[in-house]
Amino acid sequence: MPEKSGDLVQGTLEMLVLKTVALDPMHGYGIALRIEQVSHGVFRVNPGSLLPALSRMERAGRIKAEWRATENNRRARYYQLTEKGRKALKEERRQWGRQIDAINRILEA
């Protein structure tokens, strides 16, 4: 259902967010926008899942946030990967890779 698709694969939101903020600090809407653009509109992240996830990850120490001015001269919370987050991202990617391989093997068998 490529047209309607907006749902993420279960359990991947945190990994995608970590990857998204890995390069530059970004604010909440920026993260949502980036995920949508990079996935060519396949994944649409709504604020109802994104913001709680950000809050959870911040509490877990994987990202840290600070208020900064945006390009439009507004204020927003910019999220940035911590060392712990970097490790978590690495681990999640490894897991993901294994799962994808396994799924492919099953599908191609």
Add this chain to the structure above:
Amino acid sequence: MFNNLIAGIRALFHRKQRNAEIHAELSSFLEASIDEKMRRGLSREQAEHAAHAEMASTESVRHKVWSASWESTAESLFQDLRFALRQLRRNPGFATTAILILTLGIAASVAIFSFVDAALIRPLPFQNASSLVILFENNSLGPRFHLSYKDYIDWKNQNTVFSNLEIYAPWGFMMQTPAGTQKADGALVSANFFRTLGVTPAIGRDFRPDEDQAGAARPVLLTYAGWQRLYGARADITGQTVVLDNQPNTIIGVLPRDFHFQPTEPADFFATERPDGACEKDRGCHNQFGLARLRPGVSLAAAMANMKNIAGRLALQYPDSNRDRGAFMLPITDLIVGDVRPILLVLLAGAALLLLIATVNVASLLLVRSETRKREIAVRGAIGASRARLLLQFVTEGVVLASVAGILGSVLACAVMRYAVGLVPKDMFASMPYLYSIGFNFRVFIFAALISFAAAALFSIIPAVRVTLSDLREDLNAGGRGAAGTVWRRFGSNLVVVELALAVVLLAGAGLLGKSFYRLLHVDTGLVPDHLATLQVSAQSPAYQQPPAQIALEREIQSRLSTLPGVRSIAFTSQLPLGDGDGTIDLDVFGGPPHKDLREVADREVSPGYFSTIRARLVRGRWFTEDEDSTKSRVGIINQQLAKQFFPGEDPIGQQVFSDSRSKSHIRIIGVISDIQEGQLDAAPRAAIYMPFNQAPDNDFAVILRTTQTEDAVLSSATAAIHSIDPVIAVHDPITMTQRLHDSPSAWFHRSSAWLVGCFAALALILSVVGLYGVISYSVSQRTREIGVRMALGAQRSSVYRLILREAGRLAFIGIAAGLLCSLAATTLLRSLLFRVQTWDVTTLAAVALTLGAAALLASYLPARRAASVNPTEALHAE
């Protein structure tokens, strides 16, 4: 982890700040979204609309962010708790009633459990107590009799099943001090006694293995209590000399504080048994008990078989003394707590039933309340509270109720425990040394926590069932117009049946125990106990070793006491009635064939005035005369039981009997009396022979005074009068016959169990009747409208009465009938505690049913009257 905790706590305490943070984040997200959409060419209005549409409800997103962390769960729990407390506070009548009922139930259970713990759960203060056994000789009267020293030596040498076999004999020491002679308690034991128990003295040393031999020095061990009582716990205790029974002894040590050996309690001293005593040289003289430790891997049955073999061999080898005598053994725990175990278990069961009634009562209160709160619950459900959240609310309330009651109940139980221990008579307490350390310990705490938890679980489940079964939407518009709480009808009203049935069981138990206690106190003892005072005299000094001196002492005491005011008559006996029934001899009829069994009879040496003083009843023959002493031929008076056993269908007067363990001289029977109860009140009648004190005097005897005034006043003046003859004579254990009767172990056990179960039953009666009242009046309040309609249509007040009373009658009838059935099963537990009462005693059961029925009628009459006085107009208008 740690940061998470800190951040969570900070968020909880700065709730506003955290909310503002979340809010700022949300608005910045929205703004960014709007900016982005305008950049793509939408108008500001369109962009705002689209952004809000994406966000759906900002409030729900805010809530989701808040809920993402643990502190939100904590907060909702806390809210529930506050709400629960507020609910309970707003309804103080309900809260107080529920907590009071539950506290009583928990306190009763915890207090009884603490006794069970002290007596049955806590291990005995011996090493590996499960392999310790107590050995007895059995004879025709029963299994638990003394064994003789010579038999002990043979048992010890011939058995293959024990790693140790020792002996002990409770002993009253006459302790000579500069202040006079006083009695000290304790026991004579063989040298390895304490090593067999696995107990080592706290101070000093144990007996050496050869210290129970004839020529050995005389060492004694002090118990901790004796060290405190007699020596003020002085530090330089070892090496001190103490004169016991005219012999100097050296104190070699003090036993540990927590040591107690129940069969010899109370105890101050332990001295060693010697093979050179008169009784010890006589195989037919039985004065010892055995203590043995099973070899590893040997079962009780195997040990028993081995001992039976040995006893059988000895019976063939020494037929004169050992005919009809065998060996018997019991695990040490059976001996020590065997008597109290059934009583404690019955009391624990009673307390559990009471707790169950209390819990059910509170649960039905909760159920009624959840009925009246169904609207509130429905509203909360309608505005979005999840079912889980609604259930959690009830769980919280249940937990609050149960924990408050659990804490209060435990506190009350501690007070009850202390009070109850104070009620135990001194002598009884000494025979239950395991109660010394009763208290609120860890196991009791766990027990209290468990029952509180169980109550909380029940309280949560019942309203939860209510919430799950009912339809919230229906509840929302329920103004009582629908059928009066179907859940309630189906479930709630039946709870009171359970209460009533349990109350019947408790009442039946209390009734049976009470009746049995009454029967026990009204047993025909063969004597008239009121205005009888007794005391023990022990004249151990060398001056009183010969019979003439002993007779002279008796006559002197007689003449001194008879001048005391308030003394009507005086008697002497070797042993008081209503004792342990011990003190027996083997008896045979002279000239007849040897008796096969039942040769063992109680023997008492009594003064001529004994029978008239205690007012025994002569059936045939005559009493003793004052001049029947050693110069005359031996005579005896027997009781009816002995006459029945030895002379069935014959006239016993003039018959001759003899006892082989004493001299073989013949005893001529001159009288028959109706049985005097020599043993405990509940003991079976036992054959007894009475002989004149003057023909077999002793320096250790009991004095009985028939008084014209209160016994206690005479007791103290009598003690002084005897001391005025010779201060060296020990006078001890003054007690009235009525006290002996009422404080005897059997009476005490019967009384305390009857009282306790009676209290439980009274509480159960009140609770169940109040429960029934509550159910009926709730039902009336629910049916007010229906009753109004009926009356408007012409129903008479009498038919309204009938309507309500029929409902109550049905519940009461089912409850009482079920209870009677349960009682028949439950009271079989009581069988071992009952005295001359059957477990299915019809009058008791009928009385219980009538009492409860009458109380139930009263409890339902009040609400029925309220129902009948309903004003139809008002009832129909009432919403």
